[in-house]
Structures are given as structure tokens and as C-alpha cells.
Amino acid sequence: xxxxxxxxxxxxxxxxxxxxxxxxxxxxxxxxxxxxxxxxxxxxxxxxxxxxxxxxxxxxxxxxxxxxxxxxxxxxxxxxxxxxxxxxxxxxxxxxxxxxxxxxxxxxxxxxxxxxxxxxxxxxxxxxxxxxxxxxxxxxxxxxxxxxxxxxxxxxxxxxxxxxxxxxxxxxxxxxxxxxxxxxxxxxxxxxxxxxxxxxxxxxxxxxxxxxxxxxxxxxxxxxxxxxxxxx
Amino acid sequence: xxxxxxxxxxxxxxxxxxxxxxxxxxxxxxxxxxxxxxxxxxxxxxxxxxxxxxxxxxxxxxxxxxxxxxxxxxxxxxxxxxxxxxxxxxxxxxxxxxxxxxxxxxxxxxxxxxxxxxxxxxxxxxxxxxxxxxxxxxxxxxxxxxxxxxxxxxxxxxxxxxxxxxxxxxxxxxxxxxxxxxxxxxxxxxxxxxxxxxxxxxxxxxxxxxxxxxxxxxxxxxxxxxxxxxxx
Amino acid sequence: xxxxxxxxxxxxxxxxxxxxxxxxxxxxxxxxxxxxxxxxxxxxxxxxxxxxxxxxxxxxxxxxxxxxxxxxxxxxxxxxxxxxxxxxxxxxxxxxxxxxxxxxxxxxxxxxxxxxxxxxxxxxxxxxxxxxxxxxxxxxxxxxxxxxxxxxxxxxxxxxxxxxxxxxxxxxxxxxxxxxxxxxxxxxxxxxxxxxxxxxxxxxxxxxxxxxxxxxxxxxxxxxxxxxxxxx
Amino acid sequence: xxxxxxxxxxxxxxxxxxxxxxxxxxxxxxxxxxxxxxxxxxxxxxxxxxxxxxxxxxxxxxxxxxxxxxxxxxxxxxxxxxxxxxxxxxxxxxxxxxxxxxxxxxxxxxxxxxxxxxxxxxxxxxxxxxxxxxxxxxxxxxxxxxxxxxxxxxxxxxxxxxxxxxxxxxxxxxxxxxxxxxxxxxxxxxxxxxxxxxxxxxxxxxxxxxxxxxxxxxxxxxxxxxxxxxxx
Numbered sequence: 001x002x003x004x005x006x007x008x009x010x011x012x013x014x015x016x017x018x019x020x021x022x023x024x025x026x027x028x029x030x031x032x033x034x035x036x037x038x039x040x041x042x043x044x045x046x047x048x049x050x051x052x053x054x055x056x057x058x059x060x061x062x063x064x065x066x067x068x069x070x071x072x073x074x075x076x077x078x079x080x081x082x083x084x085x086x087x088x089x090x091x092x093x094x095x096x097x098x099x100x101x102x103x104x105x106x107x108x109x110x111x112x113x114x115x116x117x118x119x120x121x122x123x124x125x126x127x128x129x130x131x132x133x134x135x136x137x138x139x140x141x142x143x144x145x146x147x148x149x150x151x152x153x154x155x156x157x158x159x160x161x162x163x164x165x166x167x168x169x170x171x172x173x174x175x176x177x178x179x180x181x182x183x184x185x186x187x188x189x190x191x192x193x194x195x196x197x198x199x200x201x202x203x204x205x206x207x208x209x210x211x212x213x214x215x216x217x218x219x220x221x222x223x224x225x226x227x228x229x230x231x232x
Numbered sequence: 233x234x235x236x237x238x239x240x241x242x243x244x245x246x247x248x249x250x251x252x253x254x255x256x257x258x259x260x261x262x263x264x265x266x267x268x269x270x271x272x273x274x275x276x277x278x279x280x281x282x283x284x285x286x287x288x289x290x291x292x293x294x295x296x297x298x299x300x301x302x303x304x305x306x307x308x309x310x311x312x313x314x315x316x317x318x319x320x321x322x323x324x325x326x327x328x329x330x331x332x333x334x335x336x337x338x339x340x341x342x343x344x345x346x347x348x349x350x351x352x353x354x355x356x357x358x359x360x361x362x363x364x365x366x367x368x369x370x371x372x373x374x375x376x377x378x379x380x381x382x383x384x385x386x387x388x389x390x391x392x393x394x395x396x397x398x399x400x401x402x403x404x405x406x407x408x409x410x411x412x413x414x415x416x417x418x419x420x421x422x423x424x425x426x427x428x429x430x431x432x433x434x435x436x437x438x439x440x441x442x443x444x445x446x447x448x449x450x451x452x453x454x455x456x457x458x459x460x461x462x463x464x
Numbered sequence: 465x466x467x468x469x470x471x472x473x474x475x476x477x478x479x480x481x482x483x484x485x486x487x488x489x490x491x492x493x494x495x496x497x498x499x500x501x502x503x504x505x506x507x508x509x510x511x512x513x514x515x516x517x518x519x520x521x522x523x524x525x526x527x528x529x530x531x532x533x534x535x536x537x538x539x540x541x542x543x544x545x546x547x548x549x550x551x552x553x554x555x556x557x558x559x560x561x562x563x564x565x566x567x568x569x570x571x572x573x574x575x576x577x578x579x580x581x582x583x584x585x586x587x588x589x590x591x592x593x594x595x596x597x598x599x600x601x602x603x604x605x606x607x608x609x610x611x612x613x614x615x616x617x618x619x620x621x622x623x624x625x626x627x628x629x630x631x632x633x634x635x636x637x638x639x640x641x642x643x644x645x646x647x648x649x650x651x652x653x654x655x656x657x658x659x660x661x662x663x664x665x666x667x668x669x670x671x672x673x674x675x676x677x678x679x680x681x682x683x684x685x686x687x688x689x690x691x692x693x694x695x696x
Numbered sequence: 697x698x699x700x701x702x703x704x705x706x707x708x709x710x711x712x713x714x715x716x717x718x719x720x721x722x723x724x725x726x727x728x729x730x731x732x733x734x735x736x737x738x739x740x741x742x743x744x745x746x747x748x749x750x751x752x753x754x755x756x757x758x759x760x761x762x763x764x765x766x767x768x769x770x771x772x773x774x775x776x777x778x779x780x781x782x783x784x785x786x787x788x789x790x791x792x793x794x795x796x797x798x799x800x801x802x803x804x805x806x807x808x809x810x811x812x813x814x815x816x817x818x819x820x821x822x823x824x825x826x827x828x829x830x831x832x833x834x835x836x837x838x839x840x841x842x843x844x845x846x847x848x849x850x851x852x853x854x855x856x857x858x859x860x861x862x863x864x865x866x867x868x869x870x871x872x873x874x875x876x877x878x879x880x881x882x883x884x885x886x887x888x889x890x891x892x893x894x895x896x897x898x899x900x901x902x903x904x905x906x907x908x909x910x911x912x913x914x915x916x917x918x919x920x921x922x923x924x925x926x927x928x
Contacts (some may be wrong), residue, residue, distance in 0.1 A: 022375065023888050025880065028814065048926030058384030076918055076926045100889070105895030107812040108904045116339040117404045118260065120329045133909040142914055153814045171907050172813045193332070194256050199900060204431060208340045211403050216368040218374055222308055230308045231279030345674065348571040348638045350492065350562045410615030426490050432568030436663060440572045442633050443505055446517070446599040454540055462540045579801040579870045582794045583726065650722065657721050657796070664800030668895060672804045675867050678831040682838050686772055692774045695743030 004042060004060045004069060007033045010025040010093075011042035012055040018097060019050050019188045025172075032061075034085050034091065034160040041065060041085055045072035065144070076143065083147025084177065088161045093181030095188045099171040100190075101195035105129065108185035112194060114173040114211050115201045119194045120219035121167075121230075126210075127191060128157055150175060163173035166191045201216035236274060236292045236301060239265045242325075243274035244287040246413035248327060251282050255422045262351065265413035266317050268324065272296060273317055277303060277304035289384075297376070308375065315379025316409065320393045325413030327420045329407040330405040333427035334420075338400040344426060347433045350427045352451035353462075354393040354397075358442075361400040361422060362391055395456075398423045399437050468506060468524045468533060471497045474557075475506035476519040478645035483514050483560060485653045494539040497526075497645035498549050500556065503527060505549055509536035529608070547611025547640065549661035552625045556647030559652045562637040565659035566652075569593065570632040575680065576658060578675050579665045583658045584683035585694075586629075590654060590674075591623055593632040614639060627688075630655045700738060700756045703729045706789075707738035708751040710877035711769060714793060715746050717885045725793040726771040728757075729780050729877035732788065735759060737781055741768035744893065761840070779843025780873065785855045789877030791884045794869040797891035798884075804862040808890060810907050811897045815890045816915035817926075818861075823887060825864040826854055846871060859920075862881065862887045866905075 002008075010033035012049045018024040018031065027047050034041035042058040057072035065082040075081075081094045105112050111126035112119075119127075123219050132154035137145040154160075166176040176187035184217060201208050223230040235242075236346075243263035250256040250263065266273035267345050274290040286404075291302035297314040299306060313326045323445040337344050343358035344351075351359075362385035369377040396444050397419045408419035433440050455462040466472075476548040479609035480587040482495065487587040491511050498505035506522040523534035531538060539545075545558045569576050575590035576583075583591075594617035614631050620626075629651045630640040640651035665672050687694040698704075704731035714720040714727065723743050730737035738754040755766035761778040763770060771777075777790045801808050807822035808815075815823075826849035833841040846863050850856075860884045862872040872883035897904050919926040 025885060035272055045928065046925075052719075072924070073928055100892060101896065102901060103812060103814060104893050107897040108901040109895060110900065115403070116335060118335060132284065132908065132911060135908075138910040138914050143917075171811070171911055189257060193330075196332060197336050197339060199896065200431065201339040203435065203899065204336060204342065205340040212364065212367075214370040215364060215403055218370050222374075229278075229305070232277065253625050270662060347635070350567060404504075411643065425499060425562075428564060429568050429571060432663065435570040436568060436574065437572040437668065446595065446602040447596060447635055454606075459536070461510075464509065464537055579867070580799060581797060653721060661798060661800050661803060664797065664801040664895065667899065668800060668806065669804040676828065676831075677833040679828060680866055682834050686838075690738075693742075693769070696741065696769055 002036065004035070004056070005093065006036050007042040008055045008058040008060070010181050011041045011044065011058045012053060014093065014095070014185050015044050015053060016050060017182075017185045020187070023097045023188055024050070025098070025191060031079055031095045031181050031185060032075075032081045033095065035156045037087065039095050040068055041080060043074050043078055043083060045070070048072065053168055057201040058226075065211055077146075079143035080142065080146040080150075080175070081219065083144060084150065084175075087147075087151055088177070090162050090179070091177045091184075092179055093184035094175065094177045095181075095184040096173065097188050097192075097201070099192040099195075100186065102168060102191050104199070105195050106173050108172055112198045114169070114216065115198050115208060117199060117215060119221045120211055120216045121223050122187070122190050122194070123163065124216050124220045125157075125159065125164060127166055127168060127194065128159060128164065129152055129170050132170040132172075146172075154186040160192075171172070180190050233316040234301065235270065236267070236272065237287070239267050239272070239274040240287045240290040240292070242413050243276065244285060245441065246276045246325065246327070246417050247276050247285060247419045248282060249414075254330045255329045255420055255424060256282070257330070261327070262309055262433075263327045263413050263417060264307075264313045264325065266324045268321065272300055273307050273313060275310055275312065275313060277302070278307050280304065287365050310455075311373065312382075312407070314408045315376055316382065316407075319379075319383060320409070322394050322411070323409040323416075324411055325416035326409045327413075327416040328405065328407050329391055329424075331424040331427075333431055334400060334406040334423050336431070337427050338405050339403060341402045344400070346448065347430050347440060348443055349447060349451045350429060352421050352443055352448045353455050354419070354426070355367065355440075356448050356452045357391065359395065359398055359400060359426065360391060361402050364402040364404075378404075385392060398453075406417035444455070466533065467502065467506065468499070469492040469519070471499050471504070471506040471522070472519045472522040474645050475508065475522045478649045479508050480514060480560070481515060481649045482559075482652075483625075483645075485649070487561045487563045487652055487656060488514070489562070490691060493557045493559070495542055495649060496545045496557065497643050498556045500553065503537065504532055505545060507538050507542055510532070510539050511521045512536065520631075536633060541570040541610075543605065543607035544610040544614075544639070546655065548614065548639075550640070551615055554626050554643070555641040555648075556643055557648035558639065558641045559645075559648040560637065560639050560675065561652050562657075563652065563656040564657075565663055566632060566638040566655050567657050568663070570637050571635060576632070576662050579662050579672060579674055581679060581683045582661060584675055584688050585603065586651070586654050586658070587622065587627065588680050588684045589621075589628060591630055591632060592617055592623060594632050596636075610636075647687060698765065699734065700731070700736065701751070703731050703736070703738040704751045704754040704756070706877050707722055707740065707751060707754045710791070710881050711740050711749060711787065713747060713881045714791075714847060717750040717881070719795045720746070721794070724772055725791070727770075727877050728777045728789065729879060730788045732785065734778075736764055737777060739770050739774055739777060742771050744768065773842075775837070775839035776842040776846075776871070780846065780871075781829045781839060781849055783843075784873070786875070787853070787856050787873040788875055789880035789881075790871065790873045792869065792871050792876075793833075793884050793888075795884065795888040797892075797895055798864060798870040798887050799896070801891050802869050803867060804877060805866040808864070808894045811894050811904060811910060813915045814893060814906055816907055816912045816920050818883070818886050818890070819856065819859065820912050820916045820927075821853075821860060823862055823864060823890065824849055824860065825866050828866040828868075874891060899909045
């Protein structure tokens with residue numbers, strides 16, 4: 001028994017969704033779940049296959065990236081999670097995957113254009129792609145800097161992390177987040193589906209136009225506005 | 233016990249086919265089943281995951297979009313279903329999905345060209361893509377207008393909804409229908425398969441010609457003409 | 465008990481392989497199995513879903529296309545099977561599918577170029593695509609003519625049906641055959657895999673060269689020549 | 697009981713991973729597992745379907761390609777395995793597949809460019825594609841020469857087989873290896889995933905730049921350098 005059991009369970013359950021949703025090969029992904037009051041998050045141990053995971057194996061880490069409880073080494077991306085939790089206090093779950101289409105867009109260093117209502121149901125702008133960081137940052141505290149690279153991208157583009165819950169890190173792969181670990185996983189699956197549809201759209205028509213503003217606004221507000229009428 | 237149980241069951245069964253046929257991610261789709269004598273249809277509740285559905289959760293709605301029976305809020309696309317049922321009295325089932333290839337064609341705002349007999353076995357014309365509606369219509373009663381947008385597209389192109397049981401709504405995604413909810417689901421799967429084949433055909437040869445008239449006629453009549461000889 | 469039970473079972477088993485190998489959607493495919501001594505073949509009934517099939521439902525047809533035994537109507541493609549059995553006496557199984565990549569190549573009316581050893585392990589030439597037939601033939605006895613269209617294609621290209629056990633019918637889809645129904649199904653799966661690889665090869669390099677003769681010869685003879693050393 | 701049982705089991709287990717990871721159709725692949733002290737390896741018998749395999753059916757072969765124990769004929773690619781084991785003494789497992797995307801790149805005779813960190817997590821250079829061998833070599837001892845073709849490619853490009861555990865054989869398909877048969881299978885799955893992502897990246901942007909050196913170095917050293925911090 002530990003006071004962290006609830007986030008261990010939450011992180012475990014969310015991690016186990018990744019292979020079911022075809023978002024990871026082997027161990028190429030990780031999910032964390034945070035408790036704001038305790039100031040910590042539970043995260044997947046590094047390099048452990050999904051079939052060998054259990055709630056007890058989740059590692060407890062604080063928002064500076066220090067391990068608080070757990071025998072295993074936490075995910076190599078732990079510091080990126082820590083930075084985002086520390087600076088974005090509205091999120092309680094973060095996911096990183098190398099999902100196929102999302103990663104291909106990240107490798108091409110392009111934002112994913114908003115082409116349709118599937119995209120607009122979830123966010124009103126192109127899915128941003130943060131540029132690869134400069135060589136000094138890479139050589140330094142890399143995973144830590146990845147967190148800042150993401151935040152800087154949002155600042156420069158004037159985005160709100162509460163409205164845009166996903167990003168591509170250039171040459172790397174997607175990160176997503178949300179109010180819960182479960183919602184963050186949902187966002188990873190949405191990103192991958194939207195990434196595939198945008199890919200196909202451009203293959204069908206290289207000059208396909210972006211979705212027009214009225215439709216973007218309408219679809220986003222159906223699900224997220226003050227008068228939203230989607231869901232129960 | 234309710235006099236609507238039969239359409240609840242029919243709508244439930246048809247909805248459950250969507251994930252099995254890989255036509256939906258999460259809750260991105262809905263099926264309804266109508267009873268013409270009772271003047272109502274049963275439709276999926278909004279935002280409820282497929283694994284949590286049951287026949288009792290289906291919502292009963294009339295052809296003006298008013299909820300008649302049921303505790304849950306009906307699908308956000310309910311008014312589109314209502315409009316189509318009200319004006320096209322030969323249909324008893326409607327499906328909406330965001331299936332991958334169908335949606336990509338909708339996002340490119342192109343009709344799906346008829347390239348082969350798989351397509352001609354089901355319809356004799358390109359799968360129509362209704363243009364995105366104008367901004368006034370979007371800001372107004374959006375889902376209601378989507379129904380009219382579909383009907384107007386059929387009118388302008390001179391299509392008969394009894395012969396062409398599918399449409400793409402530009403920038404959005406496919407709608408299909410049929411004499412039963414089951415047939416409408418069948419049509420959604422056919423649309424997705426044909427959309428993928430047409431996509432690949434154009435990638436192999438950007439100037440691939442449309443199917444010639446004699447073959448279109450022959451294949452359609454094998455299945456649908458007065459002398460059809462397909463099936464039992 | 466019927467003297468045709470063995471080919472009914474063989475045809476049934478082979479038909480059931482199609483959905484397992486992802487080669488068919490719904491009822492878009494059929495397999496037949498022939499007995500040369502009895503001068504008949506067993507074939508899938510038309511339009512019956514795979515999950516409802518049983519060996520008893522297979523229809524017995526002679527090489528002129530006449531039903532000999534069975535309560536159900538045979539596949540609408542039965543006459544194509546009959547023509548091929550009648551004229552190519554070395555085959556005992558035929559498969560027709562609308563598999564995704566094979567059909568896309570058929571729709572683009574192109575032979576599938578031989579790009580690698582996966583292809584050369586099975587045949588030494590491009591997978592032929594028979595041109596769509598002329599309008600008179602289409603309006604006439606269509607499925608019967610499809611058989612002749614295939615044979616004419618082989619004659620014009622100087623191909624031997626015992627060495628090239630597959631063809632695309634232009635604008636339509638693949639047919640494959642073999643010494644047994646099981647081998648014909650195997651060939652359908654090979655055709656689909658080779659079709660996908662050739663598609664991807666051209667997307668990677670539009671001017672990818674065909675496989676050179678020495679490699680074609682070597683790989684084919686490993687599996688099929690007098691000194692073959694593949695298998696047991 | 698045989699002194700080779702441990703490598704038979706290891707080879708069997710590794711072979712059975714190939715269909716689970718969607719890396720093979722039918723029998724288009726093979727894995728071997730070596731014991732350096734005994735100077736032999738266990739390899740899949742030729743042309744036997746995966747569902748019929750058992751540890752006892754694995755064939756024991758020495759590093760010159762001679763069968764030492766076993767009733768079945770070993771894989772037709774056995775001599776390629778033998779050559780690599782004989783000359784590269786740091787490897788104990790080899791895999792050959794015709795996985796879809798890897799084979800498509802091999803058919804286009806191109807190295808797979810390093811576009812992102814998924815690739816850099818495993819190797820620091822493009823995945824090499826050995827050119828098709830000359831006609832004399834093909835006509836001679838083909839599978840034996842395939843081994844030398846791979847080694848020559850590594851020599852010419854200045855690659856170390858301990859750092860780059862995978863290759864494409866031009867017009868043919870991938871080979872991978874590793875310290876264990878299990879690791880070699882892992883590498884085959886990584887190659888296929890990286891091949892698909894690189895394919896998609898080029899489709900999105902034909903002039904996508906290769907990953908920059910600082911990121912290549914960082915990601916590789918996270919997993920493989922003296923200060924690696926990935927895994928447990």
C-alpha cells in the first residue's frame with residue numbers, strides 16, 4: 001500500500017491502452033499520470049515490455065524529475081513529462097508515442113493542416129510541429145530541453161495548452177496531454193487518425209484547401225464551446 | 233417493454249457492426265433505424281463508447297428531430313438523420329462514419345471516380361461529394377442544414393437516393409443509407425473499400441480512365457436490374 | 465452422401481481461407497474445386513456470407529456451366545470458372561477476389577512489373593492484365609466471355625497457364641488458379657502481397673527498374689526448376 | 697534429447713514471432729540461432745508453414761552450411777546464414793523476411809534515409825541496401841554469394857556489423873542479426889517500422905532532410921553509448 005497507488009493504477013491502465021490502440025511497437029511509448037496535490041506523477045519504467053508491466057512497476061517522480069518511489073528506472077523521457085507538469089498546471093496526464101503517421105509528419109517537420117471536421121472536433125488550428133532544437137540544447141539536458149522546446153513552440157504560435165492538447169516534436173514524434181491520463185491517450189489516438197487522414201488528403205490533392213473558419217468554429221464549439229451539445 | 237424495442241435492437245446491432253468493420257475510432261460514427269409506421273427512428277446516444285452501448289440506450293426521435301423516448305441525449309448528428317428520413321421515404325436506416333479513406337476524399341472535396349466493377353456492382357456514377365455549405369447555413373441550424381445540403385447535391389446532380397445510397401459531405405465525412413440499418417452499414421463498408429481502391433488506382437496512374445459505360449451497366453444490372461442474377 | 469462431397473469440402477475449406485487472409489469484404493470473392501474424372505466443379509453459392517457457408521451449400525456445376533447438383537444458385541462468376549476448366553485441363557482450383565491492391569492495379573489496367581524476388585519466386589514475368597473486353601462481348605454472355613478474355617490475353621502474350629497462375633482482368637479484379645483449390649488461394653494471397661510491394665516500390669521510385677534476368681531465373685528455378693531446392 | 701535442443705528451442709521461438717509481428721506471409725521468412733561453442737546453428741526447415749513448426753523440426757547446420765542433425769531440408773537461405781555466422785563472430789541470431797515496406801525499399805535499391813529518432817535509437821546511419829550481385833555470382837552458389845554481398849556492402853560503406861544490425865539486399869528483401877535470435881527478430885520489426893515511416897515521410901515531403909548529426913548522436917547514445925540511460 002502506498003499513497004501513490006491511485007496514480008500508479010491510472011498510469012498502468014493508460015499505458016496498456018497504447019498497444020491496444022496500435023500506437024506503439026515494443027516499448028516505443030510511455031504514459032504518465034499526475035497527482036497535483038502530492039506534486040508527483042507515476043510513469044512507465046524504461047524499456048519494460050507492455051506485457052510485463054503491472055501497476056506496482058510504475059515509478060513515482062516529482063515535477064523536477066527526481067524519483068520519489070520505485071525500484072525501476074523511469075522512462076528515458078521522464079524529464080520532458082516533468083517540465084510540462086511543472087509549467088502547465090492544468091494537465092494530469094501525458095503520453096508520448098512513435099505512432100506511424102504522427103511520426104512521419106514530425107519527421108517531415110510540418111504542422112498537420114486542418115483539412116476536415118474530424119480535426120476540428122478536437123482543435124481549431126493545425127497540429128503544431130516544434131522545430132528540432134539547436135545543437136547546444138541537444139548536447140545538454142536533452143529530455144529536459146524537449147519540454148521547453150514544446151512550451152516555446154506554443155508561446156511563439158500563441159497557442160493555449162488547454163485547447164491544443166497535442167504537439168509533434170520535429171524529427172522525433174508526438175506528445176499529447178490532457179486533464180487525465182486517459183484523455184491524453186485518447187488524444188494520441190485522435191492525432192494518429194487525423195495524421196493519417198491529412199496524409200491521404202494531400203495524396204489525393206496536393207493543393208487541398210484548409211477547412212474554412214466557419215466550419216472550424218462550428219465543429220469545435222459543438223464539442224467544446226459553452227453551448228456544446230456533444231456527449232452526455 | 234416499449235413499442236420501439238424492435239428499432240432499438242436494430243439500431244444497436246447495426247451500431248455494433250461499425251467497430252467490427254473498422255469504420256469508427258472511439259465514438260466517431262452513428263447508425264439509426266426507422267419505423268415508418270410509427271414515424272420515428274432509434275439512434276445512438278451521443279458520445280457513448282461502443283462497448284457501453286445496449287439496445288435500451290438507443291434514443292427514439294421523430295422525423296422533426298424531437299426526442300420521443302430515452303434518457304440520453306441523441307447523437308449530435310440526429311437532425312441530419314431526421315431531415316433525410318422526412319424527405320426520403322424509401323429509407324429505413326442511415327449511417328454516418330469518419331472512415332479513413334472516405335473521409336480523406338471528403339476532405340479533398342472530390343467525387344470518388346468510378347474506376348472498376350467493385351464500384352459498379354453498387355452504383356453507376358461517381359460517389360458524389362456535396363460541397364461544404366455556406367457560412368450562413370453553418371452558423372444556423374448546422375446538422376439540419378447538412379441534411380438539406382445532401383439533398384440539394386442529389387438534386388443538382390440528378391441522382392436518385394434509391395440508386396445512390398451514399399454521399400460524402402465535403403470537408404466532413406461519409407453518410408450512407410438503405411432500406412434497413414443493416415444495408416446502410418453494408419454501404420458504409422462498401423464506400424470505404426471503394427474509396428481505398430480509387431485512392432490506390434490514382435496513385436498507380438494519375439490519369440487512370442473511368443470505367444466504360446458498357447461495364448458500368450453490365451455490373452450494376454447483374455446485381456440490381458430486372459434480370460439480376462446475383463445472390464439467391 | 466454424394467459422390468461430390470470431396471470437392472464440396474475442398475471448395476468450402478478454400479473459400480473459408482479468403483476472409484482469414486484478408487482477401488475479401490463481404491461476399492466479394494469465390495473459390496471452386498474441380499474433379500477432372502467426374503467433369504464437374506464445386507463452387508460457392510452466389511451472395512451467401514462466408515459465416516453462413518457450409519460444405520453442403522457448395523453448388524456442383526459441369527464445365528459448360530450447367531448446375532448438376534445443389535439447391536442454391538452458383539456464384540455469378542461461375543461461367544468464367546467453367547470456361548477456364550474446360551480449356552485448361554491442368555487446373556483443379558480457381559479463385560476470384562477483389563483484393564485491395566490487386567484490384568487497384570486492375571483498375572489502372574497495368575501489368576504488375578516484376579520488381580523483386582518475392583515476385584520471381586512465383587513467376588518469371590509481369591503479372592498480366594487482360595484488357596477490358598469490347599462492348600459487344602460485355603453485352604453478350606459476359607462471364608463466359610471473361611474466361612475467353614483471360615485465355616486470349618495469355619495467347620497474345622505467349623504465356624503458359626501452368627507457369628503463370630494469375631491474371632488481372634482490366635477494370636475488374638484478379639483471378640488465380642492452380643493444381644488444387646488450396647494452391648489457387650495461395651496464389652491469390654501471393655498476388656495481393658506482390659501487388660502491394662510493387663505499388664510501394666513505384667511510390668518510392670517512379671523509375672524503379674525491373675528485376676534483372678539472372679535473378680528472375682535463379683529465384684524461379686530455386687522453387688520450380690528441375691533442380692529446385694525449396695521446400696521438402 | 698540432443699545437445700542442440702537449446703538452440704532448436706531458441707530458433708523455434710524466434711521463428712514463431714515472425715507471423716505474430718506481421719513480418720511474414722506463409723513461409724516467406726526464416727530465423728536461425730547459433731551456438732558458438734558447438735559451432736552450429738539451428739534454422740527453420742524449408743517451406744514448412746509456421747503452424748506446423750515445432751522445436752524438433754529445426755535443422756542443425758554448421759558454419760560451412762552442412763547439415764549436422766535433422767530430417768528436414770534446411771531453409772533455402774541457409775548458406776547466407778552460414779557465411780554471416782562464419783565471418784561475423786559476434787552474432788548468434790539471423791533473420792530473413794520479406795516484410796512489406798522493407799522489401800519495397802530493397803526493390804527500389806535505395807538505402808533507407810535516417811529521418812528521425814525512431815531510426816537513430818537503433819543505428820546512426822541510413823539502413824544500407826546492398827546492390828544486386830553480378831550475373832556470374834547469381835548463376836553460381838547464389839545463397840552463399842548473398843552472404844558475401846552483404847559483407848562487401850558493409851566493407852565498402854565502412855560499417856560495423858555490431859552497430860548496424862540490418863541490411864537490405866537489393867531487389868530481394870531484408871536480413872537482420874543480433875547477439876541473440878530474439879534480438880535479430882526485434883531488429884526485423886524495427887526495420888519494418890522505420891521503413892514505413894521513411895516511406896510516409898518522403899510522400900509528405902519529397903525533399904525532407906535527413907536527421908541532423910547532433911540528434912543522431914544523442915539518441916543513439918541514450919540507448920547504446922557508455923552513458924546510456926535507456927532500459928533497466
